[in-house]
Amino acid sequence: MKKWQVAVVxxxxxxxxxxxxxxxxQAKTYTIATDTTFAPFEFQAKGGKYKGIDIDILKAISKKExxxxxxxxxxxxxxxxxxxxxxxxxxxxxxxxxxxxxKTFDFSNAYYTSGVVMAVAKDSKIKSxxxxxxxxxxxxxGTAGATYAKSIESKYGFKIKYFNDSNNMYNDVKVGNSAxxxxxxxxxxxxxxxxIALKIVSKQxxxxxxxxxxxxxxxxxxxxxxxxxxxxxxxxxxxxxIIDKYLNSSESSLTGxxxxxxxxxxxxxxxxxxxxxxxWMTMELTVISIILATIMGLVLGVLGVMPGKVGPAISSTIIxxxxxxxxxxxxxxxxxxFPDLIGHGxxxxxxxxxxxxxxxxxxxxxxxxxxxxxQAVDDGQMEAARSLGLPYWTAMRKVIMPQGIRIMIPxxxxxxxxxxxxxxxxxxxGIVELTQTGTLIIARNFEGFKIWLMIAMxxxxxxxxxxxxxxxxxxxxx
Amino acid sequence: MAKxxxxxxxxxYGDNEVLKGLNLEVQDNEVVxxxxxxxxxxxxxxxxxxxxxxxxxxxxxxxGYDLSDKATNINLVRENIGMVFQHxxxxxxxxxxxxxxxxxxxxxxxxxxxxxxxARDLLATVGLSDKADAMPKSLSGGQKQRVAIARALAMHPSxxxxxxPTSALDPxxxxxxxxxxxxxxxxxxxxIVVTHEMGFAKEVADRVVFMxxxxxxxxxxxDDLFDHPKSPRLQDFLNKVINV
Numbered sequence: 214m215k216k217w218q219v220a221v222v223x224x225x226x227x228x229x230x231x232x233x234x235x236x237x238x239q240a241k242t243y244t245i246a247t248d249t250t251f252a253p254f255e256f257q258a259k260g261g262k263y264k265g266i267d268i269d270i271l272k273a274i275s276k277k278e279x280x281x282x283x284x285x286x287x288x289x290x291x292x293x294x295x296x297x298x299x300x301x302x303x304x305x306x307x308x309x310x311x312x313x314x315x316k317t318f319d320f321s322n323a324y325y326t327s328g329v330v331m332a333v334a335k336d337s338k339i340k341s342x343x344x345x346x347x348x349x350x351x352x353x354x355g356t357a358g359a360t361y362a363k364s365i366e367s368k369y370g371f372k373i374k375y376f377n378d379s380n381n382m383y384n385d386v387k388v389g390n391s392a393x394x395x396x397x398x399x400x401x402x403x404x405x406x407x408x409i410a411l412k413i414v415s416k417q418x419x420x421x422x423x424x425x426x427x428x429x430x431x432x433x434x435x436x437x438x439x440x441x442x443x444x445x446x447x448x449x450x451x452x453x454x455i456i457d458k459y460l461n462s463s464e465s466s467l468t469g470x471x472x473x474x475x476x477x478x479x480x481x482x483x484x485x486x487x488x489x490x491x492x493w494m495t496m497e498l499t500v501i502s503i504i505l506a507t508i509m510g511l512v513l514g515v516l517g518v519m520p521g522k523v524g525p526a527i528s529s530t531i532i533x534x535x536x537x538x539x540x541x542x543x544x545x546x547x548x549x550x551f552p553d554l555i556g557h558g559x560x561x562x563x564x565x566x567x568x569x570x571x572x573x574x575x576x577x578x579x580x581x582x583x584x585x586x587x588q589a590v591d592d593g594q595m596e597a598a599r600s601l602g603l604p605y606w607t608a609m610r611k612v613i614m615p616q617g618i619r620i621m622i623p624x625x626x627x628x629x630x631x632x633x634x635x636x637x638x639x640x641x642x643g644i645v646e647l648t649q650t651g652t653l654i655i656a657r658n659f660e661g662f663k664i665w666l667m668i669a670m671x672x673x674x675x676x677x678x679x680x681x682x683x684x685x686x687x688x689x690x691x
Numbered sequence: 692m693a694k695x696x697x698x699x700x701x702x703x704y705g706d707n708e709v710l711k712g713l714n715l716e717v718q719d720n721e722v723v724x725x726x727x728x729x730x731x732x733x734x735x736x737x738x739x740x741x742x743x744x745x746x747x748x749x750x751x752x753x754x755g756y757d758l759s760d761k762a763t764n765i766n767l768v769r770e771n772i773g774m775v776f777q778h779x780x781x782x783x784x785x786x787x788x789x790x791x792x793x794x795x796x797x798x799x800x801x802x803x804x805x806x807x808x809x810a811r812d813l814l815a816t817v818g819l820s821d822k823a824d825a826m827p828k829s830l831s832g833g834q835k836q837r838v839a840i841a842r843a844l845a846m847h848p849s850x851x852x853x854x855x856p857t858s859a860l861d862p863x864x865x866x867x868x869x870x871x872x873x874x875x876x877x878x879x880x881x882x883i884v885v886t887h888e889m890g891f892a893k894e895v896a897d898r899v900v901f902m903x904x905x906x907x908x909x910x911x912x913x914d915d916l917f918d919h920p921k922s923p924r925l926q927d928f929l930n931k932v933i934n935v
Contacts (some may be wrong), residue, residue: 596743597780597839601794601846602770611793615784 243282243302243435245271246292249649250378250656253403253459254307254423255286257653261487266399267305269455270324271425274442280435286653287643288377289355295643296428298549300560303427303435307397309357310424319431320424321439325399325456328417329361332401333393334386335410342415345371351382351391358395361419380656383409399460477663484654484664491650492671498564498636498646502571503629509572510579510628514617515609517584528580535577540638544570548642567639575632582628586621587613619690626683630676647671692755694719694850694881695740700749702735709735711905712749717850722882724892724913727902728928733885734777736902737854740883741772754849770798773843777855779835781827781842787814788823791842800846813841817871833864837871844875851875853884889932893917901925 247255247267255265263286275282282302287295289306296304297317307327310320333339339348342365349372352359359375366373374391376382379400385391387410396404398417405411425439446452481488517528535543548566552559561569590613598608640649651668655661695717702710709732717723725733738744740751742758742765751758756768782790791810795801801809814820817837827835836856843851853872857865869891876882876895886892892899893913900910903924909916920926 591780593776593778593780594782597774597776597782598794600741600743600769600772600774601842602766603794603797604766607797611797612782616782619784 241281243280243432244285244300245282245303245305246285246287246295246301246643247304248289248292248306249286249653250380251289251307251400252379252407252656253399256656257286257487261490261653266325266455266459267307269458270443270446270452271305273446273451273455274439277445278438278442280438280442285643286645288641289353290377291641291643293355294545294549296426298553299428299431299556299558300549300552302432303425303439305425307400307423308426309360309421311357311360311421314426317429318426319429319433319436320426321436322443323422323424324443324452325423326420327357327397327399327423328420329358329395330398330401330413330417331393331395331415332383332386332405332411332413334389335412337392337412337414339392340414342369345369345392347371348392349374349390351376351385351394353377353379353382353394353396356395357397357419357421362395378652378656379404380652380661383411384661386411403460475658475660477667480654480658480660480663481667484650487650487654488647488667488671491645491647492675494645495633495636495647496675498567498571498639498644499629499633501568502575502636503632505568505572506575506579506628506632507625509576510583513576513580514583514587517580518587518613520605528584532577532580532584535573536581538574540570540574540635541641543574544639544642563639563642563644566642567636567644570639571632571635575628575635578631579625579628582621582624583617586617586624589620590616622683622687622690626680626687629679629683633676633679634672693717693752694721694754695883696750696752697736697740698750700736700739700751701747702732702739702744703747709905710739710746713905713907715900715907715910717881717883720879720881721897722876722880722884722895723898723900724896725883725885725900725902726887726889726892726928727908731902732905733902734854737852737883737885740852741769741774743774770794770800770846771848771850773840773846773848773851775836775839775843775851775853775856777858779827779832779839779859781835781839783827785827786823787819787825787827787830787838790827790838791845794842795845798846806845809845810841813844814838816874817841818867831864832860833867836860836864836868840868840871840875850881850883853882853886855885855887857886857888887932889917889929901928903928 247263250256251265253265254267255263258264263284268284271282274280285301292301292304292306295301308314310323331342339345346369350362351374352362354375354377362373371392374385376385379396382394383404386394401411401413405413427436513528513531516524519525544567547570548561548563552561594612594616595608598612599605603611636646637648640646640652645653647668651664655664693716695715697713697715700710700713701708713736725736727733735744739746740753746759753768754771756763758765758768782793785793788807788810791813792803792806795806795809796803811820811823814823817840819834819837822830822834822838827838830838856872857868860868865888869888872882872884872891873895896913898910899913899916901908901916909920909922909925916925917929920929
């Protein structure tokens with residue numbers, strides 16, 4: 214390894230040891246990840262609780278086998294990645310058992326068997342695969358439907374467009390951007406029964422098994438218990454009850470929503486607590502990240518204008534790296550890449566990872582304008598202060614910084630607003646903040662327009678408040 | 692021992708040599724005015740004296756401190772040297788009083804109350820008693836420069852350096868600033884003044900130094916230098932500045 218790599222690993226290891234201490238103590242509780250939007254296997258019901266076939270089966274089996282677990286609802290892609298990175302102990306998310314996946318995961322016995330169907334818009338004339346020639350097909354990443362469609366792509370000559378969750382995929386077909394989508398039969402039929410304006414036009418293909426997954430060679434005992442529990446709930450009828458409950462009833466009876474709650478105000482009051490907790494998470498992330506990023510930015514800025522070459526070089530390098538990296542890549546790197554690198558079951562809680570991500574990214578931007586602000590202070594100021602006998606740091610603190618920070622205030626306000634908006638990107642690592650809350654609510658009620666309007670208005674509202682607050686501070690300082 | 696002693700001072704910026712081997716001694720209580728055409732290195736020379744510019748070569752000893760010695764604490768040396776800049780360089784975020792008290796208080800020389808008393812006394816001597824609580828931006832150029840002088844004096848320096856203190860002022864403001872400087876000279880302050888004010892040099896200086904092309908070309912008592920310039924460079928310079 215090169216010197217800088219050693220340094221990076223050591224730094225990370227130091228950070229890591231801090232987190233691991235906290236997490237190893239609770240080893241007996243398993244963390245099981247699931248998807249967020251895969252009704253009827255998993256979806257969020259009114260009040261933010263998750264329901265669905267997977268959830269109920271897991272609950273029933275755990276009761277039989279005395280498994281302690283914590284459910285973690287994230288996107289399917291993130292769940293699979295986190296399992297392979299050892300961030301979670303198991304995944305139950307309507308996951309098809311495939312030879313490819315068997316290389317990385319160990320699967321339980323099949324707990325459900327399903328096939329893939331093609332669905333098109335209600336008024337579409339498409340009935341067969343051959344009519345798809347030259348058209349676009351919407352797929353959800355990592356699903357059996359996606360694998361199947363990919364395998365017939367060249368044969369029928371269609372184009373593929375990937376989505377991260379089912380609703381966006383359905384919507385794309387509904388509005389006509391895509392001609393069709395491929396989805397597991399129970400999921401598609403449940404969705405249609407609950408108001409998605411699509412229709413199924415094919416028979417079931419590629420019947421496949423759903424299995425509960427653990428990382429290959431790990432958690433053998435958990436897998437064994439799952440299999441034993443599955444056998445037990447099939448034997449005593451619990452399993453059938455669960456399947457019937459979800460496949461033969463309408464959504465409203467499961468989520469507790471009524472038709473009258475589909476107005477804007479109705480939706481708002483219905484989802485108030487869910488939105489509230491998402492908003493709270495967003496605010497928490499924003500405030501903590503702003504504080505950390507400001508500290509980091511000030512340090513980088515001061516380093517950047519220090520005499521000599523070392524300080525400015527360190528500052529520029531850090532700014533270059535973290536400003537140049539897309540926030541999402543950085544989030545994945547810290548949350549998934551990093552623990553992978555360290556190994557030894559090291560985990561970072563999503564919230565901490567999100568905070569570090571925002572701190573590094575926003576801190577780098579802050580550092581750049583802090584440095585610029587200090588540089589904008591006339592050189593004569595430093596000279597005058599030093600000529601009076603003030604040491605460098607005193608001159609910096611008493612003369613340069615107060616003037617520089619006044620110059621920076623508009624940039625700070627701008628950065629605070631950007632930080633607030635950037636928290637939404639952290640939904641990719643499973644943090645249920647305001648944006649993710651929107652995704653989850655829409656996943657069960659398909660009210661895309663109203664919910665996104667609601668979320669947008671809430672963002673604007675907090676940004677307005679933040680701007681007022683900042684302007685007030687600015688007036689006070691000047 | 693000389694208060695200021697400069698030997699063989701060189702200063703280059705890359706290939707551009709600005710000071711080409713200066714030698715100068717300034718005695719206690721002496722007032723030295725440095726004159727010469729723009730770009731002759733006067734300001735650079737002055738800035739070397741309190742280490743705002745680091746010489747490329749040569750030796751500077753001030754009040755016994757050798758500036759080129761790494762062990763010398765430059766902050767202590769600077770406490771002893773007041774500097775007044777062409778563009779005043781007042782701290783715009785601090786009031787007049789705070790500008791003056793900042794260094795003595797931060798460096799633990801005086802308590803805040805003592806420093807404020809000193810500051811008010813100094814403001815009185817520069818004729819700005821009523822401006823203690825004003826912000827720098829509300830002052831005229833001449834007032835700013837007088838505050839800057841008061842600020843430098845607050846550290847009780849034994850040497851004052853003036854870098855073209857009146858060059859950025861409107862003509863009607865120049866007199867007030869020069870008066871303050873004259874008083875200072877009369878009180879026995881050791882002063883090195885880079886200036887274009889020939890009248891001031893003639894009246895106040897104990898010695899006038901003429902610089903051109905990075906070297907001291909000629910120096911002597913004001914009367915000798917102004918009335919009987921020896922070098923053609925000085926004759927040429929005086930012709931230009933006096934016959935404007």
